Amino acid sequence: ARLVVLVSGSGSNLQALLDAAADPAYGARVVSVGADRDRITGLDRAAAAGVPAFVERLKDHPTREDWDKALTARVAEHRPDLVISAGFLKLVGPHFLAAFGDRYLNTHNTLLPAFPGIHGPRDALAYGVKVTGATLFFVDAGMDTGPIVAQVAVPVLDDDDEETLTERIKSAERRQLVEQVGRLVREGWTITGRKVSIP
Numbered sequence: 001a002r003l004v005v006l007v008s009g010s011g012s013n014l015q016a017l018l019d020a021a022a023d024p025a026y027g028a029r030v031v032s033v034g035a036d037r038d039r040i041t042g043l044d045r046a047a048a049a050g051v052p053a054f055v056e057r058l059k060d061h062p063t064r065e066d067w068d069k070a071l072t073a074r075v076a077e078h079r080p081d082l083v084i085s086a087g088f089l090k091l092v093g094p095h096f097l098a099a100f101g102d103r104y105l106n107t108h109n110t111l112l113p114a115f116p117g118i119h120g121p122r123d124a125l126a127y128g129v130k131v132t133g134a135t136l137f138f139v140d141a142g143m144d145t146g147p148i149v150a151q152v153a154v155p156v157l158d159d160d161d162e163e164t165l166t167e168r169i170k171s172a173e174r175r176q177l178v179e180q181v182g183r184l185v186r187e188g189w190t191i192t193g194r195k196v197s198i199p
């Protein structure tokens, strides 16, 4: 199966997929990495793995719709079976969702629907929850609202700060991403309303 991975930052989830895909038995390989900005570690990781990459910056387009169309076209060139947002910090638009909405995954660093948005672990810590985690879901038009594929729980410890909690979540998140993407590409999936079924 062909994976396109979208990144905006450090790309540690991308790295986990690259590492897993080095084994042909995994059943999927990263055929391209896309970013919305230059000079990020995620792009260095793609280069180090010999995977082609592209950058599509919002500010290079007159409107957000033009950016959405350009991103959709760039991703479509690689004929992905799955597109994975791994720390991609932009909400895609209607063109992208029309093309990939049934195969665009995102990983979020809380147990949704609690604490959506870009400061999930910080918000979870501030609220005082004792358990949080990571959620893998198919993206819909909302922010962190799509049908859930899998969740993993992670404890919040008494002496956690944002950094320690974020790192504990990320290591569980990477394992979940690799396992579930492997399962999806090997077994297939259907989305019916909010329900993701894996036969």
Ligand code: GRF
Pocket (backbone or CB within 6 Å): 007, 008, 009, 010, 011, 012, 013, 014, 042, 086, 087, 088, 107, 108, 109, 170, 173
């Ligand atoms: C992940 O924890 C993801 O949930 C959040 O950003 C992080 C991306 O990390 N949205 P990385 O770029 O894969 O290291």
